[in-house]
Amino acid sequence: MKNILCKNRNEFIEYFSSKLMNNPCGIYFFLGKVGSGKKYVLANLQKKIQKQFKIYQVVSDAILEKKQRFPHTKFEFGISFTLHEFMEMSLSISSNTENTKINYIIENLKTAGFIKKNIFIFAPDYDTLSSEARDFLEILICNYKIIEENVQKNICIIMTGSNDYFSTNNNIIKVVFEDYTKHDLTLYLKERLYYSPSILTNEKINQVYKLCGTNFNLVNSYSEYIINSSQTNTSIEGIIDLKLKYYISAGYKYNLSANELKDILFISSQSIHVLTPQMISAIQDKNEAIVSAGFQCAVDEYFLDFDVKSNKYEYQNYYFISDKEKNYLCHNYILDKSTILIQYYRYLSEHYEDEYFERALFLFKYFGAISNEVFALLILALSKAFLIKDQVIKQSIISFIKDNCSDRQMVDKISCICNAYEEHYKGNYLKSETSISKLNLTSLNIGAAAEIRRLQFRNGQVGHIFSESTMNELAMILESYIDKNILLMTNAVFRPKEEKLLSLKILFDIAPYVLDTKNDIEKFNHLYDQSLILVNYIHHHFIRKSYADYIINVFNRKAFLFAAPSVSLVYYEQAESYFRGKNIFDELALTLASKAGMLILMGLYRQSINNCEEAIQLINEKNLYIEQKEKIYNNLFISQFLLYEQEQTEIKLLQKYAYGTIKKLETLLDSEANGKNHVILTNIASLCLYIGNEEKYLKAKSDIEMSLKCEEVSNIHDSSVNDFYRYHFAWFEFYRFLVKQDWNKCKVIIKDLTAFYPAIFHETEVMELRIKAAKSIISKKVVPDARTYSLNFLSYSKCNKAYSSRGLLLSDLQFTSW
Incomplete structure (x- = not known):
């Protein structure tokens, strides 16, 4: 794509603002030396287009939004959204982290959609931005059209820098800032800095040109000391020494001594990138208010500047206007x-x-x-x-x-x-x-x-x-x-x-x-x-x-591992609130699905269904890639069955519904030998017993044994098999032989199950009550129907406490990997 050349900055501002009004989109990189007018052009562009654009600035690891305040002529920047989440999203081993970041950008930029304006994002000094900010821009640039379409607004991006970082990217239009000429310098001194023609002699202009070149940042900082001085300043160092005297004099209005002012400035000159009053205060072991006053004095005297004024932006980072000054101060102060x-x-x-x-x-x-x-x-x-x-x-x-x-x-x-x-x-x-x-x-x-x-x-x-x-x-x-x-x-x-x-x-x-x-x-x-x-x-x-x-x-969002269901719900809700508030949608979907599992254990089936359905809706709407998303459907199908069972008493209708649930669960299986398939097969086995189909139950049992590479999954004593599956299938076998009224087999199974507590279950008292209930059923030789056995199993234990544990166990699925 052809470069645009910027010669006359004011003419370019008129041309470019008109261009953006007519075509309010595109990605631009302003390339030019330090002090070549890039920020000047940006600042004036904002003024020209602020009625038609929602304006954002990238600062550190945050996106600041330019907001109008009263009176209407004044504007200030406030944090719109942060970018440190980009580091968090990058931690995921998912292959879809870029899509997560795209969704995050879309959701946060959509706030501009409430106002009938296009979006203008500018990022000064690309090379000094945080890693997260550069990642944000990279994602935004590479997925520009997708993000524009979803935000339903035109987006214009302008970055600035003195090095060409985008030489191979043909989607970025480069605006090359031509160096100022000596003639431009003369006009700038007259028209922008308002020096009187009477004192702006050729000798003074030549002196400014010799010491500052056409770096207008240096011109702003040094011209006063060159033009208003009766002496001929022949070096930058001499001017810096003169500036220091003015800086110390100016510091008296802040009630700061010469030593305090020098220490603040000279110690700051040792910094590399991070430079805050809080840091210098800690390094000097000085009161933060004193250091902040010293920083303000350094800003007044054109030693320091800061990125943007924002009352909401904590720990404002400062920088030296001139690297030459910084290096001089760094190497010449005795400390x-x-x-x-x-x-x-x-x-x-x-x-x-x-x-x-x-x-x-x-x-x-x-x-x-x-x-x-x-x-x-x-x-x-x-x-x-x-x-x-x-x-x-x-x-x-x-x-x-x-x-x-x-x-x-x-x-x-x-x-x-x-x-x-x-x-x-x-x-x-x-x-x-x-x-x-x-x-x-x-x-x-x-x-x-x-x-x-x-x-x-x-x-x-x-x-x-x-x-x-x-x-x-x-x-x-x-x-x-x-x-x-x-x-x-x-x-x-x-x-x-x-x-x-x-x-x-x-x-x-x-x-x-x-x-x-x-x-x-x-x-x-x-x-x-x-x-x-x-x-x-x-x-x-x-x-x-x-x-x-x-x-x-x-x-x-894995709280089921370390807390009982009622307690773990608090952890799930904390995770849900965090991921929802941060617009991290893949983690939100996983949290909702896992929380649904806890709601199943608590008997809150309708809420569980709602959580699963929201997770599925998020996946579809945001085009999320969730590995083993079948887990969500497992939780949905189990919740739907349990809610139906809760409301329906007719056993034939229940068994018909259970059969339909089996068919739906079978669609979630694949050929992999993994925990997802094993739990789904466990649920299928349970429901096969529920409908009284022993043959289908034994087939599911055989399938899981083949996958687990074990001879008998219900063998409590086979420690090579996960205790979760041993526990479930031992109880399934108990019910199978209960239906056959093989009381001796039932007794042997219960004897093995006594004091066998899988690591994943926290309530040992409930497991002990199950043993008590089973022994009671054996002694009374009763064979309850599937619904009664499933819903009222613990009632046979004669326990007065409000415990619950399903007879024919069903399991939710959690997302245990990251």
Whole structure:
């Protein structure tokens, strides 16, 4: 697509605003040097089009919305929606994470649909945006038409930058900002900065041009000191020193001393990206109000600026207007730089732990070399970059290694690791493992080794490339990392602290394996408890919470594993509220379906049906990919049968309905030997007994035995079979022989079932009452019909408490994997 050239900025504003009015859509990248007028054009474009467009700005990991307030001439930005959820969604092993993100964008942009306006999204300084923001833009650009159609609004996107990140993308129109000329500079000084022609001599203009070039940011900052000075300033450094004097003088109106002002500015100059008054206050151990006043003074004197004014945006990030000024201040102020670098590293590690690349750069400054700790942080930064597809950070890390590392082995290591991530995210898990196998993990820092082993485990988990023994060994190694804490730094000067987010990510990866493959519910509950401790710490110490809330709510939607039904409902509702509020629809669908299972156990069948139907509607409307969505239909069909049974007393009609339910359940089966099929076969077996079809029951029993590779699924003593299936089929066999009035067989089965408690069931008293009820039935030699036996089974135990347990057991299905 042909580039557009921007020469005269004011003419371009008129041309481009008119273009957008006539064709209010498209994706544009404003490309030009720093100070070439990109932000000036953006600001004026907004003024021209704000009546026709809903205006959003991408700032850090949030989308801010420009809102009109009273009086109507004033506008301010407020948070419309956040983007840190993009990191959370990227954690899923689902192949459909991009679709989840698309739905998230659509749902949040739909709020603009209530107003008859098109949507204008601008993202200044693409290279300094957060990884989440760049991921948001990438998804938006790649799925532009789909998102436009679903939002039912035209969308215009404008990004700015000084490097061309979109040279291969033909869908993005580049607007190339031509450098200002000396003539443009002269006009700018006269018409925009209002210097009198009498003092704007050729000598002064030449001096401004020599020191600032055509970078109008520098012109704004330095022209006053050049033009209004009687002396001839021949260097930027001289002007900076002069600016510092004015800055200190201006600080008196904030009741700040010269030393306080200098300390604030000079310590700030050591920053890399994150720069907030809160951080400098912590590093200096000074009152935050004093530092905030110093920042405001630095803004007044054109040392600092901030992204956007928003009263709702906590921890406003600042930046130096001029890199030259920042570097000069950084290298020329006499202070204990080692101590300052340590303080920066500590603060970031404590509050912005996942800013791995920035942490690495501070350690590099301190050590003057790529130490093992720096290398470990670079690997963690790469892991995050690959997870969220951040090409800018990836390239920055690779360039940093090339520029600062002469160790050939280290360069080879980073190349192997990059390749391992690259192949993993392409789905080439065996190739990823081949790259990892070239590494000597014992030579790496513990943080790097833990992350690479996590990647290895993930290769095996998703790609099924390892044996069970290898997966068990990897899981045990990863568990041991968490148990002994992953301390990247052991030097007491740096205050060694656990890498909480890495530990949480490892927990998130190994928990489904521990549950689904190893069936170790006790270990799973232990992992859940550890995750709660980590999340609680993150909530109290981190400014960026990253994916902590997401992970804990994924755990919450599995509450049946660690809480009784009535208690677990609270956890399900918490997860539902979180995923619904965040518009994370795939997780919401899974939560609703799993919650439906709990509602079945509580006898709330109509609510269960409603939950299943909403989950199915979400899947269809949002085009969600849910692996094993048959689980939702299992819960729906079982709920529908149980509600019908509750309301219908005629046994023949019930058996006819049960037969129809069997047929529907059979459509959910496939040829895989997995838990989904096993539970559905268990339900089919139960309903076959309900309708009195022993032959069909024995067929279902035989099918599950073949799938489980066992001789007798009802054998309580065969520990190779999951206790869930042993328990269910032992009770089915009891009912089969009860109907035949084979009392001796019934007695043997009940003897085996006595004190047999499957790990997944929490209410042992109910299981004991079942034994008591069965013994009573045997002693009285009664054979109740299927409905009576199913609904009133515990009544035979003569228990006064309000317990319930179905005679012919039926099971819901939960989504236990992530």
